[in-house]
Amino acid sequence: MKENLRWIVFVLAANVMICQKLVITKRGPIVGQKEDGYYTFLGVPYALVNEENPFGASSEYPKFDEAFNASDPDVKCPQILMNEGGVIQCLTLNIYVPKIALKESVPVFVWFYGGGYVFGSAGLYHGKLLVKKDIIVVTVNYRLGPYGFLCLDDPRVPGNQGLKDQADALKWINENIGAFGGDNEEITIAGESYGGGSVDLHLYSKYPTYFNKAIIQSGAAEARRMFVKPDYSAAIKLANHLGSTNSTTNDDSIKFLKQVDPLTVMKGASKLGMVLTVCKEKRYESVRNFITDDQFHLRNPFRIKNTPIMIGYNSKEAFDTFANKSEEVYQKASTFIYDNFKEIFDLKEDALVRLTNIVHSYYMGGKPFDSNAMLELIDMSGDFILNRAIESSVTRFIEQGAKKVYKYLFSYIGGSIYENITGVGAYHTEELQYLFHSVSPGKKFTAEQKIMRNRMTTMWSNFVKYGNPTPNVTDLLPVEWLPITSEGSRVYLNIDLDMSMKDQLYHKRIAFWDLFWSSYWKKAKMVTKKCRTKCAS
Template identity: 30%
Template sequence: MRVVLRYLLYGLLWSGFDLRQSTADYRTTVTSTSYGRVKGVVVGDGSERLYKYTGIPFAKPPTGELRFKPPQPPEAWNTTLDATTTPPDCPQYIPSELQQILHIRMNLSEDCLYLNVYTPSVADGAMSLPVMVWIYGGAFVGGSSSTYDGSTLARKGVVVVTLNYRIDALGFLSTEDDALPGNYGLLDQISALRWTQKNVGSFGGDPGRVTLFGESAGACSVSLLSVSPLAKGLFHRAIIQSGSLLTPWAVTYPSTSVAPRKLAELIGAKVNCTLEDSTQFVACLRGVKFMDLLDASTEVQEVQPFRMVLLPRIERTFGVIPDLPRKLLALGGFEHIDTIRGFNNNEAVALKQNLSAWMTKDEFKNVIKSKLARFTFRDLDGVVRLFEDVYLGHISDPALTLEQASAALTDFSFAAPTLIEAKMASEISPDRKHYVYDYNYRSSISDLPPWATAQHADEVPFVFGSFALPLWRGVHAPSQEDVRVSEQLMTLWTNFAKTGDPTVTTPAGAVEWRPSSSSQPRMLMINKVSELTGSGRQEAVELYGKLLPLIETSPVGVVVGK
């Protein structure tokens, strides 16, 4: 349970936090969209003026007969829509322990397909700003657009859009056929991007300069949409933070030990829906209360070899991911966009929360085995020995063994897939710019062991310049160094959104960031003083390069598609 809580905490699943103050103290503003007029609020004056619109629908409520269907365009409205209140979060299971810790006020509804817009300008013909569309993380089972206040980032001269999408069973349950193909969450993201193309001009944004960015499951989503035929042309740059289409948990692979249809059967059985005929099964599920369905989903997932089991999948019904992600990448994925992609130096250090300050060799093997248990490797012990050879060698010190276990899991789930994706992208699209980073900054509130710097999601509050709950977990204000690193990160990200080149040239903190290529790999080590280095972790890349073909094939060596 503590592993799940840790990932919920560091996956930023604080649903229900109202990030807005009362609108009574704000001026209001009205903007026209293709569906009708929307009322937002105006905050600040002069160069600090910002327009906020929260809770704009980009699709019909996916309720009733629209549950388990692709999102439909919203109905137009005749009156002015109030876009000054926090929209509901998509249904998700939040453990009671976490609710008590964070005093969460939950506001969950299937009517959740809304987005928020933060802009320093409205359409007055004076300017057309680059757009940054954020996809939240949360293991594809949790998250909320309203967790991420885009105000500070927007003041850097961009329009920020944050969107909700269906998650958990409502977003990714599948019977592996046309009755319930899955991928509804990804279809929601695509629908929000289409809305952005059609309407962001009314908020001062340039639909021809859209950067899609996200973290963790959101990063995997960004990466997958970058090679999806359904999303082509909807965005022009991508920032991929701690995730990749090659990550072992980005999609359900053929070697996954529990197939999506079996999961659907197990979940359905808990709510008295029998999976014999898929169409009848889906009709039964549409009559189940969403919290009952989520409770059933959680019960089933918690007893699986690995928590993240309801994922995007390869399917040809909708065609969001019509083939293996690596194949889509090899066929020309990323050829139409520039990218930033990277990872945090110690993504998996949360492992320490479940063990003492040391680890035996047997414990190391058990940790690796548990990580690999989601896949049906023919020779699991042989795969574990590969990890031992790379990460332990002749190490016998239990403290170093713990560090190496954290490194192994960081590399397997984040670093190696990212570096392989970067190399493939630069080979396939040498005319595009592909930047790579390793986030290495230890914040002033870090409670990590001395050997660690940045774990999963540590960079997110710095990207948004948000040093308040829920993003900032500290009991005190950020240090001057925290603020400076945040300014650096926001400038890198927004420079990239504006021009495709993230390099910072201000005298206060110049950072030269040159793109990586297959002939000259480069990686920016982001820290108090950021430095450009060669690409590292070569042994990890080679190991994952051996494992990925095994993950991509079924136990009998046959790749399964639809």
């Protein structure tokens, strides 16, 4: 009986060893899991949040004395939208490693999720599809809401901590990915929506360059609400809202808020209507800044010249906002431009009304705000929120000497729930299902969608490997994707079943907003009075 028990224990232990993978990093041993053709290392900590000041700088995670069991894909930072939950010690990575990395060094793809800096997690983006293209995939958790983007007139909380978390993750990857078979000289950073905007900002940050390629999907530094004018009293307001009776300073507020349940803090910020995103940081001695410029004055020509960039957006970014929605949604849209102008600009009421009417006239042509104007409203809101901002990023890259800028428009609607609506286009986030494996039960792809998925993952992984999404024309990739080579060029790849190179996407609409912003950027509340008179546009 004892011999049988020993044999059973031996077999079970052997099976465990076969199904696991041990790597020895500079931070200590990490145990991952064997999957179908690749390995996973999930929930690997890269930094430690200071619980005495969870809104400020993190520190290096302590070395592992024993093998770290990297098997938790669901770690996430505190959040209350979509999927409420999260923990303070959330700075982790999910790492997907192809088998080939056991034999040779492979390039690395690092993903920053979107979600408006209020929701999202590394676990939402399963790397199964991309890792099978022989690249390492790393998805990054970073702090959100007040924990990631409280921006105070205080060196302890100077702002943009969520972006600094991303930079800390890149440092960890640079130092440790070699243990997984990754090439730390071939690291591509990528993201979508605010994650894409984060990538845009990493191209200009004050931090070291831990990457050599960038992919920006449906995001940009100048996107709506990507930057905000900081409220230096936000911590005090939040503490008092949550029941503090003596929070009159940042010190009082931080001491109070660190003891409050993180989800309560997130709910409090939401209740107060706080918009906590990227800020123009103040400079302090002994404090490393991420960004000290506003979105109109970002410069780093050396980094731009040496970084191949892929950037683009979807054909109807705002389609999901209006399709099949009630007439109440359309009525609310009648104040969308005015409300945003009022939030963004220091302008008198008559100027706000006049400019709003000009925009409405250009897009609506006198149509009332109802469902008959769905396509016009989709274009207006999509251009204002995102499309023009992305085109502005492209212009900035070219002006600062970028050698390779691959621009795209994702137009495929074969998997859209709105496929049968007249004028349908690909909406915000629609391309993600063709890059990341869906863990939704019952999710099935048609043969056509599988072709699109293979096409997308091949182009993205080609860019990670070679800095060129179409190094060879094939049956799968029948068109050579040409980069933008001059300021006057705006060539882009239309990504659909029928691939084609085109030029000057939405050029009249983009020119309208370019003219607007060139006239009014100095009136933006983000821009300091000093900069309005001395800064170049």
